[in-house]
Amino acid sequence: MTSQDGDALTDAARLREADEPSSPVIRFGKDKPLRLDAGVDLAPWQIAYQTYGTLNEDRSNAILVCHALTGDQYVASTNPLTGKPGWWSMMVGPGRPIDTDRFFVICANVLGGCMGTTGPASTNPETGKPYALDMPLVTIRDMVRSQAMLIDELGIDTLFAVVGGSMGGMQVLQWAASYPDRLFSAAVLCSGARHSSQNIAFHEVGRQAVMADPDWCHGKYLEYDVRPAKGLAVARMAAHVTYMSDQSLHRKFGRSLQDREHVTFGFDADFQIESYLRHQGMSFVDRFDANSYLYVTRAMDYFDLAADYGGVLAHAFKGSKTRFCIASVTSDWLFPTSESRAVVHALNAAAGNVSFVEIDSPRGHDAFLLNEPELFTMVRGFLTGGARSRGILPPALADDWEAHS
Amino acid sequence: MSDAPMTETRIDHRVIAELVEPNSRVLDVGCGNGELLEILATSKGADARGIEISQVGVNSCVARGLSVIQGDADEDLSAYPDSAFDYVVLSQTLQATWDPKEVVRQLLRIGSHVIVSIPNFGYWQNRLHLLFKGHMPVTDYLPHSWYDTPNIHFCTIRDFVDLTKELGCTVEKAVALNGNGQRIPIQAPWWLWNLFGEQAVFLLKR
Numbered sequence: 001m002t003s004q005d006g007d008a009l010t011d012a013a014r015l016r017e018a019d020e021p022s023s024p025v026i027r028f029g030k031d032k033p034l035r036l037d038a039g040v041d042l043a044p045w046q047i048a049y050q051t052y053g054t055l056n057e058d059r060s061n062a063i064l065v066c067h068a069l070t071g072d073q074y075v076a077s078t079n080p081l082t083g084k085p086g087w088w089s090m091m092v093g094p095g096r097p098i099d100t101d102r103f104f105v106i107c108a109n110v111l112g113g114c115m116g117t118t119g120p121a122s123t124n125p126e127t128g129k130p131y132a133l134d135m136p137l138v139t140i141r142d143m144v145r146s147q148a149m150l151i152d153e154l155g156i157d158t159l160f161a162v163v164g165g166s167m168g169g170m171q172v173l174q175w176a177a178s179y180p181d182r183l184f185s186a187a188v189l190c191s192g193a194r195h196s197s198q199n200i201a202f203h204e205v206g207r208q209a210v211m212a213d214p215d216w217c218h219g220k221y222l223e224y225d226v227r228p229a230k231g232l233a234v235a236r237m238a239a240h241v242t243y244m245s246d247q248s249l250h251r252k253f254g255r256s257l258q259d260r261e262h263v264t265f266g267f268d269a270d271f272q273i274e275s276y277l278r279h280q281g282m283s284f285v286d287r288f289d290a291n292s293y294l295y296v297t298r299a300m301d302y303f304d305l306a307a308d309y310g311g312v313l314a315h316a317f318k319g320s321k322t323r324f325c326i327a328s329v330t331s332d333w334l335f336p337t338s339e340s341r342a343v344v345h346a347l348n349a350a351a352g353n354v355s356f357v358e359i360d361s362p363r364g365h366d367a368f369l370l371n372e373p374e375l376f377t378m379v380r381g382f383l384t385g386g387a388r389s390r391g392i393l394p395p396a397l398a399d400d401w402e403a404h405s
Numbered sequence: 406m407s408d409a410p411m412t413e414t415r416i417d418h419r420v421i422a423e424l425v426e427p428n429s430r431v432l433d434v435g436c437g438n439g440e441l442l443e444i445l446a447t448s449k450g451a452d453a454r455g456i457e458i459s460q461v462g463v464n465s466c467v468a469r470g471l472s473v474i475q476g477d478a479d480e481d482l483s484a485y486p487d488s489a490f491d492y493v494v495l496s497q498t499l500q501a502t503w504d505p506k507e508v509v510r511q512l513l514r515i516g517s518h519v520i521v522s523i524p525n526f527g528y529w530q531n532r533l534h535l536l537f538k539g540h541m542p543v544t545d546y547l548p549h550s551w552y553d554t555p556n557i558h559f560c561t562i563r564d565f566v567d568l569t570k571e572l573g574c575t576v577e578k579a580v581a582l583n584g585n586g587q588r589i590p591i592q593a594p595w596w597l598w599n600l601f602g603e604q605a606v607f608l609l610k611r
Contacts, residue, residue, distance in 0.1 A: 345481070345484035348481070351489050353472050355467045355473050356476070358460065377468055378464055380468070381467045384470065389470070
């Protein structure tokens, strides 16, 4: 098989996931449109999701996990495109902090995504072609609205918890503001109540890279059977730097050279960091749709929760009975601790119930996806404490542990 | 932040718990590992929240289902609305704040009642230390040397009473504990408290 055949195969697989995902999917007809902030109704539309664990008789043990920018519904199971384990399998699973022996975990692909929930790569029923830029712009609030409709379909009234990091955390905050009576607790990791100017700037760099690729074809690349792989790879490379820290890059790569003794006086990937970034960029384009990248980054840019409440963030949480758990990471410069603290102070001002910790880690923004024992302890403790007060029973095997904790 | 031993229930915690009415909303500023919060939640049915500066302390609290934020008394009190809590507790922490007067002012703003416990620098052992040894006091209760102590604003019981006057608040109750953790009789004069009280607990009202 030539590499071009390989590319074609991945392309075909990725396209298939957009309309016919490997995961369960709920399709909403014209009678159940999704009202978008852009002022239009999206119909028909669909939402792809995965569940783990068992919903209890009271339907009280459901946790919704919200994924980040380039995540998907495969939070704790193999990704059908990459064959890799779930992106948060250290956090979610049997005996994990988000314990699927105890909780019923739901994770849905976000609106605008490319893994089976309606997005720019989905087929537009009006034309029979991919939506591309005819897909209306979506917001974090639209994503959350679509998730609420999914939860309705699953027959769940109140979620025990909504949990997410980064863009997932934005969705959690939006959940708390939009549906305060439908979630008992909320965990927001490495996130904030708005996207900062610096973050918008980095997203704009990424989008411009995609749009500057001649193969982007004004968004219609799928119709022409090409893809803006170079542009999307560059976007991913730039973004990836923001997910790490100077310290973690230095530790991991330093100035080490890639498979060579000396620099080559050329523009090959002389340094390990260059080689690493190129690899990150190229593997990303195999699993992600370029237009989805434009749409979902835009949704993050537009997020400013306080703006919807007269510029006062505390008003978003007025009267909220939800228990909050907020965590930041010392070396995260994408969503620095000050952003988390602003949320904590708003919750304090609203007399909300909130726990907050700043995790000391050199790994930057992506720390929330990695093996950070302090973060696991925090999330486990927060959920266990809440579950106890909600009468959600621990798994039989863990009875002993529970009795001693 | 406290210097007191943590092995068994701290005596000042027992005294504080007695001052709190059942089913109150309580904020413990500088809550350490959450011992007082747990006592208040279990024995008083309190809706108890905490602020703690150390990540280890916060994690140990949250892991036990307590609601605690990482922060400190100097920075994080201003966000709370007026009268947000029935009681705000500051135990063995005032002497470690940058601006004790402003901290107490904030406590009085956000709590209907304020409970402050302080180590008494006027305790006779401390006085003897300074008077005869010529050194800053280092005792079992205050184990730090002058150069590594977190306690930057020590005061005596009298000093604290003066501060309450300056802030125009009412001392509803006061308890002084001697070196053995026993209460000094309530009818004893201030000078006796100031000399024999190793620590004191005050219940204040705006």
